Amino acid sequence: MTLAPETLAPDTTGLKVRLRLTDDWFTACDLGALLPGRGVAALLPDGGQVALFRDRDGGLYAIDNRDPFTGAAVLSRGLTGTHRGRPFVASPLLKQRFDLTTGECLDDGVMRVETYEVEAVKAAQAVQTVNVA
């Protein structure tokens, strides 16, 4: 299926959000689809899921959407915040917090989630490299 993010919130900025996968950049959605302080989930070409967040200053973050404590793909639906200067998302299930830049769990030294390099680029620059089945 070809991505069709146009149906989402009107693209007021003309910017797209893309993240780096192993080999290439993957365009996930319009920047306008990200509400400051909330996340969205995007489906990756390999069937994996990524949680994307935007903070109030425009900072972007991308981590694995799967909550390692419960196995459910829900981290994008958690509440974000700042703890001692570190941006985090709290799992909506059992409330463990994950650092959005490092993926480290702030409430458990062992658990961590994958993080992705993410940026906003002009639509023209965003290269659609992969289709999602």
Add this chain to the structure above:
Amino acid sequence: MTATPGITPTIVLVGHGMVGQRFLEALAERGLTRTHRVVVLCEEPRPAYDRVQLTSYFSGKTPEDLSMTDMAFIEEHGIELRVGDPAETIDREAREVTARSGLVVDYDVLVLATGSYPFVPPVPGKDAEGCFVYRTIEDLLAIEAYAKNATTGAVVGGGLLGLEAAGALKGLGLTSHIVEFAPRLMPVQVDEGGGAALLRTIEEMGLSVHTGVGTQEIVVDSSGAVTGMKLSDGSELATDLVVFSAGVRPRDQLARDSGLAVGERGGISVDERCRTVTDPHVFAIGECALASDGRVYGLVAPGYEQAETAAATIADDEASFTGADLSTKLKLLGVDVASFGDAHGATADCLDVVYSDSRSGLYKKLVVGRDGTLLGGILVGDAEAYGTLRAFTGSVPPVSPESLVLPAGAGAPAQLGPAALPDDAVICSCHNVTKGTVRGAVTEHSCTTVPEVKQCTRAGTGCGSCVKVLGQLVTAELEASGVEVDKGLCGCFAHTREELYEIVGALRITSFRELLDRHGRDGARGGEGCEVCKPAVGSIIASLAPAIGASGYVLEGEQAALQDTNDHFLANLQRNGSYSVVPRIPGGEIAPEKLIVIGEIARDFGLYTKITGGQRIDMFGARVEQLPLIWARLVDAGFESGHAYGKSLRTVKSCVGQTWCRYGVQDSVRMAIDLELRYRGLRSPHKLKSAVSGCARECAEAQSKDFGVIATSNGWNLYVGGNGGATPRHADLLAQDLSDAELVRLIDRFLMFYIRTADKLERTSTWLERIPGGLDHVRDVVVHDSLGICDELESLMRAHVSHYRDEWAETVNDPEKLARFVSFVNAPDTPDPVVGFVPERDQMKPDLPLLDIGLRRPSEDDLLEGSTRR
């Protein structure tokens, strides 16, 4: 007490009242129930109950509520408790007691805790039909039954119990009179000035008080029933019912019959160890005992101390009872009355400091020695300072006495904190806990909260009047030991939720960012907030929305980013990432057509259905992208959001009520629907549950709800602060016999006051326990409008009611909001592959392959015989 080796020695307790029960607990604490056989002979048909709170039976407490006996405790300690089987004779030679049933028990130790009996003056007609005493639950049941056919009642005796009895008669709908021989009410506790203040307040409540007159004769009709009483001033008082409450006398007949020494005016003579002076094998404790200081104590605290002393002595420990403090603080018919120390100024050369304000029914007197030592005092109308003053008794307070009794605002009222108290000051007089012990609980036992300190020291678990001082002490002690008591909401805000509510309301702040940047902690300003403060502030803004000009729709603008995931998707997140859907079914009443719609939707979307505890239907297993489709159909069929996901009103459960039930006395279903529709959508610090029962049988379990309503033949009783869950709490009666309008007005005020002052995620039950003054304070505020804020509270609720809109109806009509209901922003039609289901019992359940790793799979052996394997 040594016993013959090889034979278990026996302790026999005669009497199972409050003091008797405490004695059993003291035995258990000292391990004596393991080494001894313990037999209890109890005359009343029920085990020990809280006689101090007896009158609360008339405000809705059941005999079970009043019980002080944990049957598990009795069983665990192997105590042989025989209720309804009093001791009849004691043979001290043979050391055996014979009970009414004929049971004969040999004893090594005999403990008499027979209590006292009500004194009935020997006037003609005292035994007529319609004459009662006020001592046991059985007495109350009899009065209640007789009052049904009476219109007027008179109480003989204007003391503590007499006033309670008169209040109870009034509560039963009778015109009530109090006849007191002394020239003032409560002659033992208060002086002339205090009695006068009390008299005015009590007469204002509609009770008739006749002081300085005695009862000469009870007048009866031809059938022998009471019709009136002749008084010593020659007048006659018409009444259908007489309650004698003219004091109590020690029940010492059993002791007399067995040759034990008793005092001239009654009471079994005991020494400092509570052992009878006549027989070392026999002890006497509580109201039947004449203590070594020559007094019979009629209060429960000294009785407890005697129980401890007797148990210690039996265990060969050191303990003695040489006398006790007679300080008391009560709330009589809503009036605070306290007396402590040398209240009547009996000490030579003492001086009084008196503040009296007849207009507002205030009277405060302190008795001070020549050297400034506080000797005692009386407080009527406002006993706020009681805890501190009583603890200072015997010492020179650090501020002048007059500043302690002047009301706030007149001159400089003294803020005499408990920090100024000496370590040996008694904080809890019910359990004799000193300030030093409370401090120790914090410093040595690491208690950091009042509930922990209560559990550790027992302080505050008796009458509860010291809980406020306890809270101040705990905070002071924590602060002193360097523990920073940060009352802030979270790492982002140093303010409490209550303070933030006031800030948001007063400054009309409608944005979280603005609040954080202007009122957050220094390090948090400009940041994102956190998962604690965002939903809390979101809730405050939603609660105040109409008043501050914010949108009442929780998904509007920035508010959407503040909501917990449940509120954000207007559904309840389940463990595999799917959601459950609960439409509102007001009062649990639903027509077949609507039931069919729910059934069809659940079938069409393959949802698991279950009936909830709140009388509605929960549909599980909906994926995010299915929510709008499900709700479009529900809204179309006339359903609204049930707010099962919100910190807001859940359901108002109801029984079927008068309409169908042969016992019902009001239309509970209609009231439940009215209340549910009135408060639906109201955002609050935590979820709110409610119920309405159509009669006292309480089938809707209203007393376990945040606000519960029980029908009476005269209207509605309102209970608040109930809870089920992990820490169950029975709700407290806030007001009774309310009309529909009065009920709704009180609930409006109560809820808004709770929303305004509660902490984040604090249910009404913990809120009631925490806030200073507890239930009494809440009643003062919402019933008597003591803060003058009720108009404001009511107008806030009116604004909520008029601005309510169904948030699911708004959402399904807003394409932009609907766009958020997708599993994937880049694949809106693709369902989340992690959400899967497997069949179970004709429906389905989440398939959690990832979670089951490492968990034990049930084997064939685990299945119960005969259980379903569908």
